Amino acid sequence: MKDSGDFKDQQLMVALRIRPISVAELEEGATLIAHKVDEQMVVLMDPMEDPDDILRAHRSREKSYLFDVAFDFTATQEMVYQATTKSLIEGVISGYNATVFAYGPTGCGKTYTMLGTDHEPGIYVRTLNDLFRAIEETSDDMEYEVSMSYLEIYNEMIRDLLNPSLGYLELREDSKGVIQVAGITEVSTINAKEIMQLLMRGNRQRTQEPTAANQTSSRSHAVLQVAVRQRSRVRDVLQEVRQGRLFMIDLAGSERASQTQNRGQRMKEGAHINRSLLALGNCINALSDKGTNKYVNYRDSKLTRLLKDSLGGNSRTVMIAHISPASSAFEESRNTLTYAGRAKSIKTRVKRNLLSVSYHIAQYTNIIADLRGEIQRLKRKIEERGGRSPDRAQLGRGDIRHIQAEVQLHSGQGEQAAMEHLREQLISTFQEQMDTRRRLLELENRGMELEMDTSHHLLTIASWKHDKSRRALKWREERRKESFTKDDTRKDSDTGDNHSSRVGSPRYLPHCNLAVPQHLKELYKVYLREHEEGNLERATMMDRLASRALQDSALPKISPPGTVPTPEESDLDSVKMPNSESPHQHGSFLPLLGTESEANHLFKTSSRAWQAKGSCLPTPPPILAGTLVTQEATTQVGLNGQINSSPESIENLSEIPLSHKGRKETTADTKSIAGKAARHHLQALGAKGRQLLAPTIKQSSLSLHLKGQTDDVQPPGPLACKRPPSPTLQHTASEDSLSSSTGEAPSRAVERYGDGPCPPLQGQKKSPRNKREESLEAKRKRRSQAFEVTGQ
Numbered sequence: 001m002k003d004s005g006d007f008k009d010q011q012l013m014v015a016l017r018i019r020p021i022s023v024a025e026l027e028e029g030a031t032l033i034a035h036k037v038d039e040q041m042v043v044l045m046d047p048m049e050d051p052d053d054i055l056r057a058h059r060s061r062e063k064s065y066l067f068d069v070a071f072d073f074t075a076t077q078e079m080v081y082q083a084t085t086k087s088l089i090e091g092v093i094s095g096y097n098a099t100v101f102a103y104g105p106t107g108c109g110k111t112y113t114m115l116g117t118d119h120e121p122g123i124y125v126r127t128l129n130d131l132f133r134a135i136e137e138t139s140d141d142m143e144y145e146v147s148m149s150y151l152e153i154y155n156e157m158i159r160d161l162l163n164p165s166l167g168y169l170e171l172r173e174d175s176k177g178v179i180q181v182a183g184i185t186e187v188s189t190i191n192a193k194e195i196m197q198l199l200m201r202g203n204r205q206r207t208q209e210p211t212a213a214n215q216t217s218s219r220s221h222a223v224l225q226v227a228v229r230q231r232s233r234v235r236d237v238l239q240e241v242r243q244g245r246l247f248m249i250d251l252a253g254s255e256r257a258s259q260t261q262n263r264g265q266r267m268k269e270g271a272h273i274n275r276s277l278l279a280l281g282n283c284i285n286a287l288s289d290k291g292t293n294k295y296v297n298y299r300d301s302k303l304t305r306l307l308k309d310s311l312g313g314n315s316r317t318v319m320i321a322h323i324s325p326a327s328s329a330f331e332e333s334r335n336t337l338t339y340a341g342r343a344k345s346i347k348t349r350v351k352r353n354l355l356s357v358s359y360h361i362a363q364y365t366n367i368i369a370d371l372r373g374e375i376q377r378l379k380r381k382i383e384e385r386g387g388r389s390p391d392r393a394q395l396g397r398g399d400i401r402h403i404q405a406e407v408q409l410h411s412g413q414g415e416q417a418a419m420e421h422l423r424e425q426l427i428s429t430f431q432e433q434m435d436t437r438r439r440l441l442e443l444e445n446r447g448m449e450l451e452m453d454t455s456h457h458l459l460t461i462a463s464w465k466h467d468k469s470r471r472a473l474k475w476r477e478e479r480r481k482e483s484f485t486k487d488d489t490r491k492d493s494d495t496g497d498n499h500s501s502r503v504g505s506p507r508y509l510p511h512c513n514l515a516v517p518q519h520l521k522e523l524y525k526v527y528l529r530e531h532e533e534g535n536l537e538r539a540t541m542m543d544r545l546a547s548r549a550l551q552d553s554a555l556p557k558i559s560p561p562g563t564v565p566t567p568e569e570s571d572l573d574s575v576k577m578p579n580s581e582s583p584h585q586h587g588s589f590l591p592l593l594g595t596e597s598e599a600n601h602l603f604k605t606s607s608r609a610w611q612a613k614g615s616c617l618p619t620p621p622p623i624l625a626g627t628l629v630t631q632e633a634t635t636q637v638g639l640n641g642q643i644n645s646s647p648e649s650i651e652n653l654s655e656i657p658l659s660h661k662g663r664k665e666t667t668a669d670t671k672s673i674a675g676k677a678a679r680h681h682l683q684a685l686g687a688k689g690r691q692l693l694a695p696t697i698k699q700s701s702l703s704l705h706l707k708g709q710t711d712d713v714q715p716p717g718p719l720a721c722k723r724p725p726s727p728t729l730q731h732t733a734s735e736d737s738l739s740s741s742t743g744e745a746p747s748r749a750v751e752r753y754g755d756g757p758c759p760p761l762q763g764q765k766k767s768p769r770n771k772r773e774e775s776l777e778a779k780r781k782r783r784s785q786a787f788e789v790t791g792q
């Protein structure tokens with residue numbers, strides 16, 4: 001950095017401040033010998049002047065001193081500051097150095113002027129306040145940096161008052177001749193209050209000892225340095241950076257040993273203080289001698305070294321000399337005034353501390369060159385990387401895109417495959433479901449067809465049965481007419497009584513008190529004997545069981561397709577079918593009764609008994625066409641058995657509202673008819689046959705019939721011959737029941753003649769009616785077989 005700017009000769013400003021006389025001085029009888037004559041002149045009177053001394057009568061012991069400014073006890077801190085230091089602030093901000101130091105003997109008010117008190121701050125505070133205020137006023141255009149340091153020179157040693165632990169510091173002078181304190185603590189702040197706190201704290205670190213002259217005597221030189229760096233906020237090539245330094249120095253007081261009465265350390269301190277002050281005086285003397293190029297020895301003391309620029313260099317310097325007005329301090333005051341007077345003549349060449357413009361240009365040029373080089377380097381680096389990186393980057397981006405595409409492709413393929421698999425499964429499942437539905441519809445159609453066929457066959461069967469019943473009824477009517485004709489003819493020939501011919505009919509009951517033929521009486525006797533032995537009861541029981549078994553397997557109801565019959569309907573229908581034929585059948589098997597009322601009564605009870613049986617039938621089993629005709633025939637057999645000969649028909653009479661007497665008579669009549677038939681049969685067989693039949697009768701009455709049939713014996717009685725062949729004799733279930741009941745193996749004879757009191761003989765020649773029945777039976781079997789095949 002080169003100093004630039006115009007050099008201005010600036011004389012050192014010397015101000016004199018006369019402190020008030022102290023109480024101690026007054027107590028000592030001191031008088032006021034220092035007086036401020038005007039603002040710049042001070043008169044110091046010699047207190048030893050004796051007006052009575054004629055020899056010294058023409059010598060004035062009064063001496064006037066002219067200073068830049070003079071203050072007496074009336075001057076305030078502000079006045080001193082305004083007159084001495086305030087003007088330095090602008091220079092410091094503008095880049096000028098400035099120095100304000102207080103000079104004077106001990107106890108004359110140096111510290112008071114520089115530091116002051118809390119209520120009367122000194123130059124330190126006031127200067128800093130104005131300095132920061134000035135910085136703030138111009139901070140819009142200028143940028144400032146403020147740093148501060150505070151040190152003391154004690155016994156020619158420099159100590160940092162802001163950080164006393166640093167120890168003693170050394171003064172160094174750079175190549176440019178600027179004095180610097182190495183390692184000094186610099187505090188950057190622009191807050192006056194903080195600076196004041198720092199000064200107060202540092203001043204407490206200052207070495208102060210009470211002396212005879214001052215209770216708070218400062219035994220060192222205190223130096224407060226404030227550096228202000230200023231630059232314009234407008235960046236420009238010609239930008240100036242101003243750096244001013246302000247030294248505010250509170251010197252130790254010169255003292256006289258006799259005055260201070262110091263001994264020991266205090267005397268040693270005084271000696272150092274005086275030496276430094278002497279060096280300062282010598283410098284001032286050297287600097288103040290005009291026209292002579294005296295050597296200014298700043299190296300005699302650190303104080304003069306530190307104040308080199310302040311005294312003879314680039315600095316505006318203000319010296320505030322302090323004296324005591326008391327006569328007791330006349331010598332110190334006179335010396336002070338002398339040194340102050342001399343200092344007043346010191347001129348300094350003040351110049352502004354500015355950074356050289358050429359230096360700025362070169363700096364910026366270097367900076368620009370460095371930046372251009374950095375730009376070129378970075379460009380080369382970018383190009384070097386660009387030679388490889390673009391491809392790599394492009395390759396990397398390509399790889400990333402390729403990987404992303406592959407990932408998407410794989411993920412898409414996986415999802416697509418999964419979706420295809422699911423779709424195939426869904427389609428196959430749907431097809432299976434459709435096939436199943438189609439098969440189900442086919443089965444339903446098939447079932448409906450079967451039901452329709454079944455209904456059709458059942459209707460055919462019902463029609464056939466109806467025709468057969470009608471034909472059987474017609475045939476029986478014809479047979480009955482023929483039998484009546486024969487009986488009438490026979491009775492007429494035997495007795496000539498019409499009534500006896502009617503009584504001789506085997507179908508007349510004995511309780512009607514009619515004449516019974518002889519063979520019937522014999523048969524009735526056989527029946528009684530059988531009844532007494534229980535065989536007849538057992539045989540009738542067997543017959544009843546067989547009829548019941550056949551009755552249980554009655555034809556179930558066949559509902560039309562699409563209808564579900566209720567159990568009641570099923571039972572009623574199953575009952576209605578035989579009932580619809582029952583009048584013909586009953587009429588055929590019981591064509592005549594003793595009385596019309598009994599005949600109707602018996603017919604009604606049988607019908608109602610059948611209905612009662614049918615109502616108790618369980619749910620019909622599945623329809624089997626093969627057994628359909630058989631069951632129907634069985635039903636007829638059961639009906640025949642119940643009505644004709646089975647005791648069950650008699651028992652069923654108890655289920656209807658019939659009187660006890662009527663039931664008893666009906667039972668007795670039935671038994672008498674059966675007994676008569678048996679005796680008639682035995683009579684026809686003869687004695688031999690009776691003997692042979694006797695043990696057999698014990699087994700079963702039906703077996704007796706079988707024996708007679710197997711012996712090919714022609715039944716002699718007209719009853720056997722006149723009995724029409726019952727279609728129920730062909731029932732297989734009946735023969736099974738009989739065989740099981742008798743313990744014999746089923747045979748064709750049993751099948752044909754197992755039931756009925758008078759079956760046709762084997763050897764008997766078949767009548768045309770039998771042939772017709774056989775043809776009907778064959779036809780029925782064929783239709784049954786055809787229906788069975790169709791049903792299966």
Ligand SMILES: Nc1ncnc2c1ncn2[C@@H]1O[C@H](COP(=O)(O)OP(=O)(O)OP(=O)(O)O)[C@@H](O)[C@H]1O
Pocket residue numbers: 018019020073104105106107108109110111112113214216217218219251252253254322
């Ligand atoms: N102008 C003044 N007005 C009122 N009191 C003052 C004035 N100057 C000095 N004093 C008082 O005089 C006493 C001594 O002053 P001070 O300590 O400032 O002297 P000093 O020069 O600093 O002494 P030393 O050199 O020993 O430090 C103090 O008590 C101070 O209050």
